Structure formats: C-alpha cells, structure tokens
Amino acid sequence: xxxxxxxxxxxxxxxxxxxxxxxxxxxxxxxxxxxxxxxxxxxxxxxxxxxxxxxxxxxxxxxxxxxxxxxxxxxxxxxxxxxxxxxxxxxxxxxxxxxxxxxxxxxxxxxxxxxxxxxxxxxxxxxxxxxxxxxxxx
Ligand SMILES: [Zn+2]
Numbered sequence: 001x002x003x004x005x006x007x008x009x010x011x012x013x014x015x016x017x018x019x020x021x022x023x024x025x026x027x028x029x030x031x032x033x034x035x036x037x038x039x040x041x042x043x044x045x046x047x048x049x050x051x052x053x054x055x056x057x058x059x060x061x062x063x064x065x066x067x068x069x070x071x072x073x074x075x076x077x078x079x080x081x082x083x084x085x086x087x088x089x090x091x092x093x094x095x096x097x098x099x100x101x102x103x104x105x106x107x108x109x110x111x112x113x114x115x116x117x118x119x120x121x122x123x124x125x126x127x128x129x130x131x132x133x134x135x136x137x138x
Pocket of ligand 1: 010015016017018019
C-alpha cells in the first residue's frame with residue numbers, strides 16, 4: 001500500500017510528475033491495493049463520483065471483499081483509474097491540511113502516510129485503509 005500512500009502525499013504536495021508516476025505504478029500493480037482503496041470508501045459516496053466508482057458502489061456497500069476484488073479485476077482499465085482517482089480524492093479530503101496554504105503543500109512530500117497492506121480479498125472491514133499523518137506539528 002506504500003505506493004498508494006505516496007500517491008496521496010504527492011497529491012497533497014501538488015506534484016503532478018509524482019502523481020502521474022505513482023498512479024501508473026498503482027494501476028500496473030497488484031489489484032488488491034486498488035480493491036482495498038475502493039473498500040476504504042465510506043458507505044455513502046463522499047463526493048461526486050466518477051463513472052467507474054459509481055458502477056462499484058453497490059458492491060462496496062456489501063463490504064464483500066470477494067465481490068469488490070472480483071469487480072476490480074473485471075472492470076475496464078478506465079474504470080479502475082476512476083476508482084483510484086476517487087479514492088485518492090477522498091483520502092486527500094480526509095487530511096485537513098490538504099486545504100492549507102502553499103507552505104503546507106510543499107511539506108507534503110515529506111509527509112508519511114501509512115496504509116496497512118490488505119490481508120486478502122476475504123474481507124475488507126470498514127476502515128481497512130488507515131491514513132495517519134506522522135510527525136505532524138499541527
Ligand atoms: Zn514530486
């Protein structure tokens with residue numbers, strides 16, 4: 001999950017180059033990471049969702065890891081990209097400093113976000129993905 005965490009940090013830092021690189025790594029990597037990110041979205045859509053994420057939402061509400069993982073596998077790449085973008089946006093919105101000024105954004109690259117590795121597709125409990133701001137001074 002560390003690549004996903006780095007991607008969220010890069011988004012917070014507003015670094016387009018890192019976001020592009022890291023998005024590519026997540027998209028080409030283990031689909032379990034994407035499934036866990038999808039499973040981390042709340043029961044009620046937190047924001048305006050992209051098409052691929054909308055398609056997934058009924059499955060997300062079941063909290064069935066097998067169903068979520070299966071859908072991630074079966075969906076077209078552009079829908080997986082939608083899920084990734086929406087999950088990153090959601091987590092960025094959960095981190096208060098994301099809305100802060102430029103000095104805080106610049107610090108984003110130095111921020112460490114911990115996303116525990118998913119145990120497997122059997123079950124994704126609520127909040128399987130945790131993001132903690134480490135070493136925060138605020
Ligand atoms: Zn960067």
